[in-house]
Amino acid sequence: AELREARIQKTKTVCTYCGVGCAFDVWTKGRKILKIEPRMEAPVNQISTCVKGKFGWDWVNSPDRILQPLIRRGDAFEPVSWDEALDYVARRLREIRLRDGDDALAFIASSKCTNEENYLMQKLARAVMHTNNIDNCSRYCQAPATEALRRTMGYGGDSGSIRDIEQADLVIIVGANTAESHPVLATRIRRAHKKRGQKLIVADLRRNDMARRADLHLHPRPGTDLVWLSAVTKYILDQGRADEAFIRQRVNGFDAYVASLEKFTLEYAEEVTGIPKDALIRAAEMVMDAKSVCICWAMGVTQQLGGADTSTAICNLLLITGNVGRPGTGAYPLRGHNNVQGAGDFGCAPAFFPGYERVADPAVREKWERAWGVSLPTNPGLDNHQMIDAIHDGRLKAMYLVGEDIAVVDSNANYVQAALEKLEFFVVQEVFFTKTAQYADVILPACPSLEKEGTFTNTERRIQRLYRALDPLGDTRPDWQVIQDLANRLGANWNYRSPQEIFEEACGITELMKGAAYAPLEGYGSLQWPVRADGTDTPLLYTDGFPLPDGKARLYPVDWTPTLALPPEYDIHLNNGRMLEHFHEGNLTYRVPGIRQKVPDAWVEISRELATERGIQDGDWVRVVSPYGAVKLRATVTDRVSGKEIYIPMNSVEAAVNLLTSSAADKDTHTPAFKDMKVRLEPVGNQ
Numbered sequence: 001a002e003l004r005e006a007r008i009q010k011t012k013t014v015c016t017y018c019g020v021g022c023a024f025d026v027w028t029k030g031r032k033i034l035k036i037e038p039r040m041e042a043p044v045n046q047i048s049t050c051v052k053g054k055f056g057w058d059w060v061n062s063p064d065r066i067l068q069p070l071i072r073r074g075d076a077f078e079p080v081s082w083d084e085a086l087d088y089v090a091r092r093l094r095e096i097r098l099r100d101g102d103d104a105l106a107f108i109a110s111s112k113c114t115n116e117e118n119y120l121m122q123k124l125a126r127a128v129m130h131t132n133n134i135d136n137c138s139r140y141c142q143a144p145a146t147e148a149l150r151r152t153m154g155y156g157g158d159s160g161s162i163r164d165i166e167q168a169d170l171v172i173i174v175g176a177n178t179a180e181s182h183p184v185l186a187t188r189i190r191r192a193h194k195k196r197g198q199k200l201i202v203a204d205l206r207r208n209d210m211a212r213r214a215d216l217h218l219h220p221r222p223g224t225d226l227v228w229l230s231a232v233t234k235y236i237l238d239q240g241r242a243d244e245a246f247i248r249q250r251v252n253g254f255d256a257y258v259a260s261l262e263k264f265t266l267e268y269a270e271e272v273t274g275i276p277k278d279a280l281i282r283a284a285e286m287v288m289d290a291k292s293v294c295i296c297w298a299m300g301v302t303q304q305l306g307g308a309d310t311s312t313a314i315c316n317l318l319l320i321t322g323n324v325g326r327p328g329t330g331a332y333p334l335r336g337h338n339n340v341q342g343a344g345d346f347g348c349a350p351a352f353f354p355g356y357e358r359v360a361d362p363a364v365r366e367k368w369e370r371a372w373g374v375s376l377p378t379n380p381g382l383d384n385h386q387m388i389d390a391i392h393d394g395r396l397k398a399m400y401l402v403g404e405d406i407a408v409v410d411s412n413a414n415y416v417q418a419a420l421e422k423l424e425f426f427v428v429q430e431v432f433f434t435k436t437a438q439y440a441d442v443i444l445p446a447c448p449s450l451e452k453e454g455t456f457t458n459t460e461r462r463i464q465r466l467y468r469a470l471d472p473l474g475d476t477r478p479d480w481q482v483i484q485d486l487a488n489r490l491g492a493n494w495n496y497r498s499p500q501e502i503f504e505e506a507c508g509i510t511e512l513m514k515g516a517a518y519a520p521l522e523g524y525g526s527l528q529w530p531v532r533a534d535g536t537d538t539p540l541l542y543t544d545g546f547p548l549p550d551g552k553a554r555l556y557p558v559d560w561t562p563t564l565a566l567p568p569e570y571d572i573h574l575n576n577g578r579m580l581e582h583f584h585e586g587n588l589t590y591r592v593p594g595i596r597q598k599v600p601d602a603w604v605e606i607s608r609e610l611a612t613e614r615g616i617q618d619g620d621w622v623r624v625v626s627p628y629g630a631v632k633l634r635a636t637v638t639d640r641v642s643g644k645e646i647y648i649p650m651n652s653v654e655a656a657v658n659l660l661t662s663s664a665a666d667k668d669t670h671t672p673a674f675k676d677m678k679v680r681l682e683p684v685g686n687q
């Protein structure tokens with residue numbers, strides 16, 4: 001610690017914000033962050049970062065940091081020692097488990113934590129507390145995409161690398177605000193578009209930055225992407241321009257799939273989506289003319305009632321045109337949080353052990369039982385969405401949650417907050433006193449990424465190391481140490497001395513990451529899973545086959561799920577999403593003074609037509625009301641949105657957009673349909 005005070009340190013880290021996975025050196029002197037220095041050897045970003053990666057770090061020294069364990073006494077929290085806090089947590093969890101059974105407990109892991117910490121969270125749930133009630137926030141974003149990829153291609157991850165997206169002839173972005181949510185990736189697409197003539201189609205309700213630059217911007221009616229995607233695929237087949245050799249050699253299920261497309265004519269698609277037939281033909285021609293196509297998508301697709309099916313329609317289009325398994329091709333669900341990919345990869349999901357090995361498969365379970373030396377639960381676990389219902393109906397009594405502000409970021413926030421209020425015992429491990437932490441019985445103070453070691457996995461399945469740049473502040477501890485201390489109080493006998501030991505245990509057991517180790521990850525090294533036992537990694541998937549029966553991909557018939565039916569007074573569609581300067585609800589970035597000054601709050605975007613119709617001026621306060629709640633925000637009158645579609649960025653806690661969203665969810669994965677909501681507007685003038 002003294003040395004750190006005395007001289008400037010340069011420490012390699014990986015960005016704690018989005019899933020692009022930029023790596024850079026952070027220069028520190030004592031606790032002061034002097035600068036962020038991106039380096040050429042960084043595999044994803046080289047010398048680029050976005051504003052958050054470059055300037056968004058001052059919060060690590062915020063006076064708001066929680067520095068000691070806290071136990072609730074009545075309405076107040078009292079600082080206590082780690083021993084007292086952990087003894088208390090262990091005693092209460094044991095009591096509830098003894099009284100109500102293993103499945104009365106639930107665990108929520110964090111996509112902001114390292115792979116090693118996520119591995120320990122699911123091991124704590126399964127091997128120590130004997131429940132599969134473990135999940136992470138990919139349930140709120142990309143679980144439908146992961147499901148679609150597993151249905152059609154086999155691996156629940158991007159099928160190539162960011163380099164492939166840059167190399168593609170044609171990039172299609174569906175329901176993703178790439179310029180703001182994945183800025184460094186957007187820069188690479190812009191560069192390819194400008195310098196190399198890469199073609200770009202954007203399908204989005206908003207005319208966001210990438211939509212403005214696109215060669216073709218499709219504006220479907222909300223929630224209808226599956227219809228235009230299927231119509232474009234059918235048109236390509238009807239024109240005889242599918243990749244017949246690829247289909248013959250590498251794909252199963254062709255006939256049933258073609259039959260399922262019968263209704264998706266251009267006329268039907270025009271009627272349902274509102275996209276003119278000519279534009280659909282143009283999109284199809286651009287796909288047919290391109291030698292290589294990548295499709296990127298995000299929450300505009302997944303956070304719908306049919307999110308997994310629309311993601312599947314994307315995969316089907318790629319398979320029909322042979323755009324998989326070659327450089328410059330593939331399916332790219334863009335992961336939101338820095339380590340949401342890793343949280344799933346390392347087993348924080350009710351149905352999967354690390355490496356997406358199925359809990360329900362007895363042979364798989366036996367393997368993990370042998371490896372961990374315990375018997376494992378056979379009951380299906382609850383996902384995040386089911387956990388909230390289970391609290392309301394009294395099945396779930398206690399929850400241990402690490403680093404997620406579910407009171408704000410889960411949909412139907414009022415319903416979620418009412419559930420948290422009902423929990424008999426709630427432990428929150430956090431850096432700041434979040435909205436969710438307000439409901440806790442015990443708060444355990446955690447370290448942010450700059451204060452710990454470990455690995456993150458980015459959207460392209462790339463595992464990268466981060467090193468400790470700062471000592472833990474106050475009495476905070478890295479999450480892996482806290483989880484281990486708690487597990488040992490609950491009867492485990494874990495003796496991990498470092499994240500490396502945890503990583504090597506996890507990878508040694510999984511097939512997916514068998515050959516991964518810390519040595520090749522040294523410095524700016526990285527590995528993209530699958531990593532074979534000999535250490536070879538896989539930047540581009542499916543070059544030799546698909547990990548499905550007989551090595552072939554599967555065309556998977558899907559149908560369109562219409563959007564929610566709401567009473568007619570809710571006449572305006574509500575869209576929502578991220579923004580460039582803040583990350584998500586803003587718990588971190590609002591604590592960076594420069595960013596806060598630039599963007600002090602959220603707003604509601606209203607089209608010029610709607611503003612004129614309702615007499616709303618730019619800057620007026622507006623009340624937005626849904627059947628589930630209401631928020632008051634200032635109006636921004638803009639041509640980014642059109643007609644009766646409005647947009648609210650998610651960077652607010654008090655005016656959280658999820659006070660308006662419902663509990664309706666994707667039918668296959670339970671990802672909330674955040675993007676499927678209608679509201680009414682009530683102007684409240686300038687007050």
Ligand code: SF4
Binds near residue numbers: 015019045
């Ligand atoms: Fe961080 Fe994403 Fe920005 Fe890169 S693009 S610096 S990973 S927020």
